[in-house]
Amino acid sequence: MQSRSELAVIVGAGSGLSASLARKCAAAQMRVALAARNIGKLQPLAQETGASVHACDAADAAQVEALFGALEAPDLVIYNPSYRIRGPFLGLDREEVRKTLMVSAYGGFLVAQAALKHMMERGRGALFFTGASASVKGYAESAPFAMGKFALRGLAQSLARELAPKNIHVAHFVIDGGIERAGGDPRAASRGDDGMLKPDAIADTYIAVYRQHRSAWSFEVDLRPWVEKF
Amino acid sequence: MQSRSELAVIVGAGSGLSASLARKCAAAQMRVALAARNIGKLQPLAQETGASVHACDAADAAQVEALFGALEAPDLVIYNPSYRIRGPFLGLDREEVRKTLMVSAYGGFLVAQAALKHMMERGRGALFFTGASASVKGYAESAPFAMGKFALRGLAQSLARELAPKNIHVAHFVIDGGIERAGGDPRAASRGDDGMLKPDAIADTYIAVYRQHRSAWSFEVDLRPWVEKF
Amino acid sequence: MQSRSELAVIVGAGSGLSASLARKCAAAQMRVALAARNIGKLQPLAQETGASVHACDAADAAQVEALFGALEAPDLVIYNPSYRIRGPFLGLDREEVRKTLMVSAYGGFLVAQAALKHMMERGRGALFFTGASASVKGYAESAPFAMGKFALRGLAQSLARELAPKNIHVAHFVIDGGIERAGGDPRAASRGDDGMLKPDAIADTYIAVYRQHRSAWSFEVDLRPWVEKF
Amino acid sequence: MQSRSELAVIVGAGSGLSASLARKCAAAQMRVALAARNIGKLQPLAQETGASVHACDAADAAQVEALFGALEAPDLVIYNPSYRIRGPFLGLDREEVRKTLMVSAYGGFLVAQAALKHMMERGRGALFFTGASASVKGYAESAPFAMGKFALRGLAQSLARELAPKNIHVAHFVIDGGIERAGGDPRAASRGDDGMLKPDAIADTYIAVYRQHRSAWSFEVDLRPWVEKF
Numbered sequence: 001m002q003s004r005s006e007l008a009v010i011v012g013a014g015s016g017l018s019a020s021l022a023r024k025c026a027a028a029q030m031r032v033a034l035a036a037r038n039i040g041k042l043q044p045l046a047q048e049t050g051a052s053v054h055a056c057d058a059a060d061a062a063q064v065e066a067l068f069g070a071l072e073a074p075d076l077v078i079y080n081p082s083y084r085i086r087g088p089f090l091g092l093d094r095e096e097v098r099k100t101l102m103v104s105a106y107g108g109f110l111v112a113q114a115a116l117k118h119m120m121e122r123g124r125g126a127l128f129f130t131g132a133s134a135s136v137k138g139y140a141e142s143a144p145f146a147m148g149k150f151a152l153r154g155l156a157q158s159l160a161r162e163l164a165p166k167n168i169h170v171a172h173f174v175i176d177g178g179i180e181r182a183g184g185d186p187r188a189a190s191r192g193d194d195g196m197l198k199p200d201a202i203a204d205t206y207i208a209v210y211r212q213h214r215s216a217w218s219f220e221v222d223l224r225p226w227v228e229k230f
Numbered sequence: 231m232q233s234r235s236e237l238a239v240i241v242g243a244g245s246g247l248s249a250s251l252a253r254k255c256a257a258a259q260m261r262v263a264l265a266a267r268n269i270g271k272l273q274p275l276a277q278e279t280g281a282s283v284h285a286c287d288a289a290d291a292a293q294v295e296a297l298f299g300a301l302e303a304p305d306l307v308i309y310n311p312s313y314r315i316r317g318p319f320l321g322l323d324r325e326e327v328r329k330t331l332m333v334s335a336y337g338g339f340l341v342a343q344a345a346l347k348h349m350m351e352r353g354r355g356a357l358f359f360t361g362a363s364a365s366v367k368g369y370a371e372s373a374p375f376a377m378g379k380f381a382l383r384g385l386a387q388s389l390a391r392e393l394a395p396k397n398i399h400v401a402h403f404v405i406d407g408g409i410e411r412a413g414g415d416p417r418a419a420s421r422g423d424d425g426m427l428k429p430d431a432i433a434d435t436y437i438a439v440y441r442q443h444r445s446a447w448s449f450e451v452d453l454r455p456w457v458e459k460f
Numbered sequence: 461m462q463s464r465s466e467l468a469v470i471v472g473a474g475s476g477l478s479a480s481l482a483r484k485c486a487a488a489q490m491r492v493a494l495a496a497r498n499i500g501k502l503q504p505l506a507q508e509t510g511a512s513v514h515a516c517d518a519a520d521a522a523q524v525e526a527l528f529g530a531l532e533a534p535d536l537v538i539y540n541p542s543y544r545i546r547g548p549f550l551g552l553d554r555e556e557v558r559k560t561l562m563v564s565a566y567g568g569f570l571v572a573q574a575a576l577k578h579m580m581e582r583g584r585g586a587l588f589f590t591g592a593s594a595s596v597k598g599y600a601e602s603a604p605f606a607m608g609k610f611a612l613r614g615l616a617q618s619l620a621r622e623l624a625p626k627n628i629h630v631a632h633f634v635i636d637g638g639i640e641r642a643g644g645d646p647r648a649a650s651r652g653d654d655g656m657l658k659p660d661a662i663a664d665t666y667i668a669v670y671r672q673h674r675s676a677w678s679f680e681v682d683l684r685p686w687v688e689k690f
Numbered sequence: 691m692q693s694r695s696e697l698a699v700i701v702g703a704g705s706g707l708s709a710s711l712a713r714k715c716a717a718a719q720m721r722v723a724l725a726a727r728n729i730g731k732l733q734p735l736a737q738e739t740g741a742s743v744h745a746c747d748a749a750d751a752a753q754v755e756a757l758f759g760a761l762e763a764p765d766l767v768i769y770n771p772s773y774r775i776r777g778p779f780l781g782l783d784r785e786e787v788r789k790t791l792m793v794s795a796y797g798g799f800l801v802a803q804a805a806l807k808h809m810m811e812r813g814r815g816a817l818f819f820t821g822a823s824a825s826v827k828g829y830a831e832s833a834p835f836a837m838g839k840f841a842l843r844g845l846a847q848s849l850a851r852e853l854a855p856k857n858i859h860v861a862h863f864v865i866d867g868g869i870e871r872a873g874g875d876p877r878a879a880s881r882g883d884d885g886m887l888k889p890d891a892i893a894d895t896y897i898a899v900y901r902q903h904r905s906a907w908s909f910e911v912d913l914r915p916w917v918e919k920f
Contacts, residue, residue, distance in 0.1 A: 090806060101796060106787070106837075109833065113779065113782065138843075138845065143845050146845065147795055147848075148841070154840030155837050159833060197445050198445040202446050212435060215431045217454060220451075220452055227395050319576065324569075331565065339607065346549065347550060350550060369618060370618060370621040372618055376618040377614045377618075378614075380610040381608070383598075384606035384610030384611070385603050388600060390598075392548075624916045624918075654904050657905050658905040658906060664903070672891065674916040675870070675884035675888040676891035677915070679914070681910075684906070685905050686904040688854075
């Protein structure tokens with residue numbers, strides 16, 4: 001008599017994309033858990049979606065372990081955190097580069113490992129990673145972000161090969177373009193109609209991929225605005 | 231007074247994937263046109279989906295022109311035809327290699343050009359191409375199929391870059407694995423549950439991509455069974 | 461008492477790259493055969509390099525067969541021909557698109573098959589294909605060239621996987637940028653020093669790859685000017 | 691009065707590949723500096739090649755800074771260190787995963803930054819990174835190595851785009867297969883003649899890429915034994 005609904009855990013919950021994902025998951029009758037380093041502003045979203053809220057630095061092993069220890073077995077875990085530092089290579093601060101790797105990639109490893117303990121036991125689950133154009137192309141003056149996002153994609157690929165045959169759906173999304181911020185993004189005007197990615201539109205594709213039948217799973221999906229150069 | 235429903239044109243309509251696409255499009259309240267070189271067996275599907283049926287060799291320019299001349303402006307055109315010859319490279323028949331290129335790639339060009347005349351006038355549309363693992367990896371003893379499928383992907387990429395800013399959604403699907411045939415596919419048994427791609431599952435993703443908001447369009451989506459090596 | 465020197469066959473011999481390849485091969489003590497559709501201007505190069513000259517349309521099976529029938533077993537065959545038509549997609553001439561595929565890709569198949577008959581008998585050889593940035597990225601308003609060059613790369617990949625274990629080295633070169641023409645290229649000035657690929661510099665890398673020990677063969681090598689965006 | 695010879699710095703100097711690189715550089719009349727975490731066994735190589743020897747943990751910022759502070763401006767810097775941990779994902783030790791990222795990728799950043807200070811001043815130089823098949827494909831049960839090697843490739847791509855126009859040649863080598871160890875590698879026998887990469891053969895290609903004219907620089911070169919599946 002399994003009446004519980006599915007549980008979606010969104011890590012890096014402070015972003016606009018995470019908010020849309022939370023709403024779409026809730027609309028799809030899923031329970032939602034929001035995890036973020038800074039949970040100060042998550043209360044309205046939590047109320048709107050009925051989500052639980054969890055303070056968690058994704059790059060901190062103990063905090064990640066505590067997060068998943070406090071949760072039931074998740075059906076879907078989405079890893080969104082990223083950190084970036086840009087600029088001419090010689091001027092990059094070493095500690096910031098290390099942090100970029102830790103947040104963008106090592107945190108993905110920690111969350112995957114903690115989440116999979118639950119999923120492997122139940123023999124099913126989905127683990128989604130949010131990438132960027134920097135996941136597949138290393139841009140000038142953006143080496144640290146390329147390092148972090150390439151590494152996260154390497155993690156996702158390896159996990160997909162290892163875990164798909166164990167009935168766990170691993171997917172990686174290449175978000176190619178700027179995501180429009182809520183409440184009127186000043187950058188949007190110069191790009192014309194729908195010139196930035198709308199978080200709701202991205203979230204629709206995540207949900208569609210989550211609903212895929214396992215006979216036809218996607219590993220990698222790119223998403224960009226119609227006017228984006230690529 | 232816009233009462234007409236959307237029109238989906240499925241080229242290469244003889245395959246099981248095309249049948250699923252026709253059914254999913256019809257279920258989504260779209261009108262469907264089926265085009266195939268050999269239309270002898272399409273009648274039951276046409277009746278089930280209310281589709282029109284059109285004889286058309288996609289590699290023949292005149293026939294492709296006639297096909298789209300006979301149709302209203304399509305909203306979605308899906309190019310599925312492919313042809314392949316396999317075997318040790320030295321034994322490949324030249325004429326068969328040429329045919330592989332013509333059907334798998336040149337026909338895609340012809341269909342795209344004819345379909346886009348309509349779409350460019352209306353300022354919208356979607357053009358989807360069905361690829362394979364051979365689209366991104368050239369396998370031994372399968373050079374002709376690699377040539378055809380690589381070429382089709384080159385066409386699709388070029389069209390996406392040229393046409394997305396004109397509000398036409400071009401997408402390419404990398405089908406990685408065997409598609410299960412209707413009526414009990416003897417190959418399926420050895421692969422375990424859901425070990426081959428179910429055409430309905432593939433079609434669900436095509437429809438989801440077709441429904442994407444233009445602020446977050448996918449160009450390339452891979453699809454494979456959970457147990458498929460890649 | 462095997463005193464014969466190696467034989468290099470350069471197909472598409474009318475280009476500046478081919479001229480450099482001929483000179484570098486001759487300088488490396490190889491005999492050279494030059495094949496081109498139009499051999500009218502090849503005489504000076506032939507004299508300089510001691511090369512034989514052969515009229516051959518690489519997209520014509522009979523001519524390709526005749527070419528390799530007239531030659532001894534080649535050690536190295538380089539496929540350089542390409543043809544391109546550019547412009548907005550709707551205005552592309554179908555016949556020109558077909559020709560682009562035939563010259564850029566199908567001719568590569570014909571040459572590979574004819575050359576490999578010799579190589580397979582002797583159990584060694586090298587087969588090099590010249591690609592372009594269009595081999596890996598389909599640009600807007602350049603769909604036909606993308607189709608041809610993607611297809612050639614698919615052919616090369618498939619051949620590499622099939623033939624490397626038979627001791628035949630297949631390689632594909634991604635030439636990313638404009639090749640400087642002999643005698644003062646007017647385009648070069650605006651690009652600054654060494655802003656276009658010098659054919660001699662490209663040829664040096666082809667020769668280096670040809671000289672690779674088979675324990676460490678390259679399949680794909682990109683080449684671009686230091687100032688080229690990519 | 692430019693009598694000094696070029697200086698090559700090889701980081702991660704304990705490997706067989708590094709030994710071959712040192713010998714090939716010395717044979718090309720370059721001065722060589724060998725840097726390794728553990729320099730205990732480097733004396734014979736240093737004597738043979740006239741190299742200086744430097745203890746340096748490449749993942750330690752202070753040690754990397756001290757290394758390049760002690761050296762003259764290098765012409766060529768090669769980053770070879772890597773570290774890996776393998777095994778089923780759930781059993782991976784977190785600290786080892788972190789170390790894999792630090793040695794395989796972060797150390798590459800530290801070395802690049804320190805080396806480039808010199809190179810940017812002189813307005814020339816070359817910076818080469820040694821990758822693996824894991825740089826472009828994430829294998830099952832090898833997530834940490836994929837993370838590290840993907841990240842290193844992202845770093846290299848970003849640097850190539852940023853630094854090539856500043857006359858600094860950045861290249862990334864994808865070593866696809868096992869490198870034969872000196873003194874009779876027991877794994878080699880089962881692979882047949884030349885079935886593992888010979889370090890001297892790899893080094894030949896590094897030197898050839900280093901000698902490339904800047905009008906035709908390679909960024910990425912793959913290398914694999916003729917019998918290697920890929």
